[in-house]
Amino acid sequence: MDFIKTPVKGMPEQLPQDMILREFVLNKIKVNYGKYGFLLIETPAVEHIENLTNKQGGENEQLIFKILKRGEKLKKETTLDNISDSGLRYDLTVPLARFYSNNAQHLPMPFKAFQIGNVWRADNPQKGRLRQFMQCDIDIIGDRTKIAEIDLITATVDMLSELGLGKCTVRVNDRRILKQMALNCNFNPEQLSPIFVILDKYDKIGVEGVKNKLMSLGMSENNVDKYCGYLKTYDKTLSCKDFFAKEDNSMDAQIVENLEDIINITKNLVKDKGNVIFDPTLVRGMGYYTGPIFEIELNSYHLSIAGGGRYDKMIGKYMGHDVPACGFSIGLERIMSIIKEKQKALGLEGAGVSYLVDKDTKREKIEEIFNQAAKLREDDTRVSVSTKIKNIGRQREELKKQGYGKIIDTYEWER
């Protein structure tokens, strides 16, 4: 027997009880983002390999599921580089940029896009990460002002609050600040990338850990000391302006002021739904960010649940001229698992009606049963007609679990 029962490694299946929750959550998200005027679109799962491997996606480009060219014969000159001309998307941002450049003339300006879709990454399943997972993105294309960031952050905090996930913390930084801070410590531009990979672990390893790891890369002790000196002065209550005023760490005033505005305005707007703070250690992995970046943590779970930022240079690579863009992406699987924990009791209401039919029931009676079921459905009742199985006890129990409060055994009913 060559048939394989288990799913492909890292690819999830959704059982009926999980789908009820997923649909509930997805509907809430759609209603909430819809209220903010974001417009749902869809892009295909399969993308050109050229668009996926163009140094925009950071380390995700190592994780692409590549698809074999159609009609390709394996020849001597075939290599792993040219045997594939497409792949499964690893995020929704790259397809969105392509979509926008292809359809701009049919889209409003600015364009507030909203996507829900699966993405695929061949991540190590040992980490417990899925290889197919659902993302939910909102993006504003064509707005270079802070209005975009404010709209995205408030809409997302609002949505998380609607889902009953409790208070959250939005951490905000700016890619230009991140760079300038390192350059101010006399690091070279080529050293930035490995520095940020290390800084990204600050949450777990602290300043000392960052210092050790930077030193072990052979970076100058002077520079490392200066850099970690700045990091030491950071605390979560400090504003962006005060952080840079405090230290001799010159920063473009306009960039700082823009970030200050985003933080202060959104902080006032989200009120008791969450907090918004400046965090100079926030990195965000994707190569395409150019300005403000942000990430949301749920306070009760210490889980990063959403992230995003501004990417003003990406669409230009498709269109030939730059179009500003900013987006926020939430990972649905983490939200699902939290809500599942919280609402284990959530089930279908018990208002359903189930007819059980004997396998030797006569034609006329079958017709009568289906007719009764149809009448009940007219009043929006959920009605299931099923053949009786041998283990009638198990069948009744399962029907009750599915919310069928009324189970009609049509054999008894005949008498």
Added chain:
Amino acid sequence: MDFIKTPVKGMPEQLPQDMILREFVLNKIKVNYGKYGFLLIETPAVEHIENLTNKQGGENEQLIFKILKRGEKLKKETTLDNISDSGLRYDLTVPLARFYSNNAQHLPMPFKAFQIGNVWRADNPQKGRLRQFMQCDIDIIGDRTKIAEIDLITATVDMLSELGLGKCTVRVNDRRILKQMALNCNFNPEQLSPIFVILDKYDKIGVEGVKNKLMSLGMSENNVDKYCGYLKTYDKTLSCKDFFAKEDNSMDAQIVENLEDIINITKNLVKDKGNVIFDPTLVRGMGYYTGPIFEIELNSYHLSIAGGGRYDKMIGKYMGHDVPACGFSIGLERIMSIIKEKQKALGLEGAGVSYLVDKDTKREKIEEIFNQAAKLREDDTRVSVSTKIKNIGRQREELKKQGYGKIIDTYEWER
């Protein structure tokens, strides 16, 4: 510039106005099938190559998008056969059979499954066929009686009627009848497959066309004449019983009676929503069908829109013991294009409110605008805040098109 603006060949994109329609249609389908007690599940897009290439899927197995093994280096012994270990699913039935065998202990019995998902087939795009398209399947697993067929057919006709697609015709046949009829004409069992490929074209080429094509395959004239003689006696008003009574074409009485019951009961149940007829020329391509098969046409469009049948032997290939199963699959793209034609006027309601913000608006005022928007959203109003663009005329027009009946220019509003 290596970035490609257009989507991969045959892969569709959905613009906002198309998505509004899709969501509307999908919701109707979910509500309708939900009322019948079908339970939504999800299976991954990626499936084991072994499960996709096991002679169950007919010609679809030639159309698989294969995915490169991860971490595979191209070696001398690498061939196109072993360079891929998974592929994109070409239907929802193969993944369902695997899903059921993997999760049977968590599922009710009988299990009424409901799936909505994309499938991928590398069909010739010249035919105007998409290479990614959405299917919507309902299946009943664990019921070997006609209750399953009756439930599936009535639920699907009901759903099409709910969508306002007008009357439909359900054509019904049985794989065993199809086979027996050919064997009765003295064809060999090995000849059945090419005969059915030709019979499948009966709608377009008629009896004479079928005869010519069978002859050109070198089949015996006697047999072909007998076969086409039967086909000539068929008309759409003839019942299955009468068709076989009329000619000397012996058929298992139980199979005929079962099909008669399915046809007559569903005909009475769907009433004026459609008609159900016996059609001995209905073939259905998939290799996995074992009993009754059916297809639905919309009367006003002469378009086949849904098809299905019984496949009692497929799940056994995963589980080791047979489990009866029967399913109905509708193609969403055809339904969408029909409804799009019918409802060109369908748009968003004009109840939305849009705030236009100047790019130099002060912080306090931005906060006030977002606060007002938030208040309106509390009453379920859709509210969009956007930065004003230079071409304010175009922007206003587009906002109106998106259903924003009220457009507030916050610059004027300040005065």
